[in-house]
Amino acid sequence: MSAELEDIHEECGIFGVWGHPDAARLTYFGLHALQHRGQEGAGIVSNDHGRLCGHRGLGLLTQVFSDEAEIARLKGDRAIGHVRYATSGSSSVDNIQPFLFRFHDGDVALSHNGNLTNCVSLRERLEDEGAIFHSNSDTEVLMHLIRRSPRATFMDRLKEALNTVHGGFAYLIMTQTEMIGALDPNGFRPLSLGQMKNGSYVLASETCALDIVGARLVRDIRPGEIIVVDDDGYRIERYTDNTQLAICSMEFIYFARPDSNIYGINVHSARKRMGARLAGESPADADMVIAVPNSSLSAASGYAEASGLPNEMGLIKNQYVARTFIQPTQELREQGVRMKLSAVRGVVEGKRVVVVDDSIVRGTTSRRIVKLLRESGAREVHMRISSPPLKYPCFYGIDIQTSKELIAAKKTVEEIRQYIGADSLAFLSLDGLIDSIGLHADAPYGGLCVAYFNGDYPTALDDYEEGFLNSLTPEDRVRIPRFARETSQYHDNEFTMAVTRDGAAATASPR
Structure with missing residues (x-):
């Protein structure tokens, strides 16, 4: 990262593997390739025949896992991990992920890359309803929403929760029987699926982490998608069709490693x-x-x-x-x-x-x-x-x-x-x-989020909206396309945007 941009940090990196006999150690290697995405804390949760066990701490990955015994005790052929830089939540071990929740009907681990724009209002509502939070990270909100959903299955409860949270998110969830990844409707953060020679599947924030463990890229996870990996392989489900690709342009500018590929575009x-x-x-x-x-x-x-x-x-x-x-x-x-x-x-x-x-x-x-x-x-x-x-x-x-x-x-x-x-x-x-990145998706700005440069955010800002509006000058309101238009292209429900298999958005069509 350049000297100037050391002042700015992306929130975190996530990595998970299903079906490898040394899953925790493989996750360690994958997280090491993602260390540039978060240097405040790290953690790994392993799954040994349905029994989830975790270790997490503050510091670099090598500091958190300085003793071989800390990896050795994380047994099982399934694991997820996380490296964190705090953008939401304080610098406390309580905020280091993956979070491990123990419920009467099964343990669940959860990691998150991104930031929820409606976290404050959701958390206040949940607390008023009796929810007790153990961290001040926005990640924990999703699990409370899942557990409070009246839906019959975990997948239905997850889909309802994903439609409730707003903003940028790439989630990685480990249950006793599945590893689940989910991406927000705009795909702000990258998430890729890979497969190793022994058939095990890997999910990672960047393809450089797939390369480091010898996995080949299978596909990029796309906006609004849920990927479920289990002993039978993987399947793709959708929780919304109201999607529009707007991947963070900062990933290409400096967050991602130069040897990573995002939607087929090499970062270098x-x-x-x-x-x-x-x-x-x-x-x-x-x-x-x-x-x-x-x-x-x-x-x-x-x-x-x-x-x-x-x-x-x-x-x-x-x-x-x-x-x-x-x-x-x-x-x-x-x-x-x-x-x-x-x-x-x-x-x-x-x-x-x-x-x-x-x-x-x-x-x-x-x-x-x-x-x-x-x-x-x-x-x-x-x-x-x-x-x-x-x-x-x-x-x-x-x-x-x-x-x-x-x-x-x-x-x-x-x-x-x-x-x-x-x-x-x-x-x-x-x-x-936009031309240099060359994503060329059929979406505003070629499928990129460039709001940092022109103020044209692809979503409503929820809890941040009032503060942002108050910060704008009259000149900003005329110059920023979002306010020059009568309605936001994302929240007016006038259009839907389907995402094709190659990661580019298809043409928009009226509902």
Whole structure:
């Protein structure tokens, strides 16, 4: 992840396996491939002939499972796991997943990737009805809804609950007899099914986790789908047909690992196309291109190739430095940035450099990078950002829930350039981003959620709606397509959007 985007975090990663003799250890390996999605806590629940057993804790996966005995006691050929970064709920072991619920009619484990937009109102209603919560994570809401449903079967109760919660979610559930995955009606978060050579099935947030355990991709789980894996194989069910693909564009920009594929699009290739498009839109008269490591490496490669400039290693990232935001003084925080990133004087001294990064969030890190390069003798520093300016909060599973700290929400591009001290600054256009990713689904913005850039959220915001509306300027209300239209295309029930097997949305048709 780039230096600037270390300020933003995705909520978590999920992994599950059914039918492998060493399921817990395999889940450990899968979660290790997903560690970039959550570094606050981790947990695994195994299923040994219907008996569920779990272990979870705060810290990196290697810290939580530092003793071999902790994996060895998780017996069985079925398991699910989770790595977490908190966007909903405090930093407490009580919020570390998978949650393990013990009921008189069978144990259930639950993991969640995403964020519910109606969690607060649902939780208040459930508490008024007598529900007792053991965490302050929004994940627990789903299980209360399932247990309170009057439906006859677990699957019917689950479908009712999934139609009650709103927002972004990829759920992974382990019962005594099944492993179940479910995706929200917009597919904000990725979820993929793989199969190993021995026939066992794997569910994972990213395909890189399938690769690490030697599983081949079977299919992507699509909006509104439930996948059920048991001893007979897998089956797909639907809990809603009111779907519209809007996968988080941030997955392609920097969350997902470059070796992952999302709906058939390789993440590295998409980022490289972003860089190439950026070079065409915003060329610079310079001597070289350098990336801000790590997730900007692909975009910088694309920029360099398209511009004909050499791609040099002008910044080095120390992979072994702890987080620096806790440093008590500005001087120590500056030193923390120097510990994370170093400019290579022998490369940049006397040169005009194009610096490619994923995004500018608060601007402080970009400002320090420019300063580092100038102190190392760079003659000119031209910043190029391989995504549009981040102006609006995210309510679907990324911890940007206010625009107050987003510099692009308050300043023009020229004002940002002046603040970071660069000789020039340019961002990738929204059309450039959409074309570069190349999902081409028959849905708004090609099947991507780009609300962070233009404020056009694909769903109603429920508990967040009032606060978001109050934050808008009159200019925002005219500019944001959602408010320029008379009704939201998602909640007016005028249209349905079917999703085809290849993950692209089919043409919309009136009900």
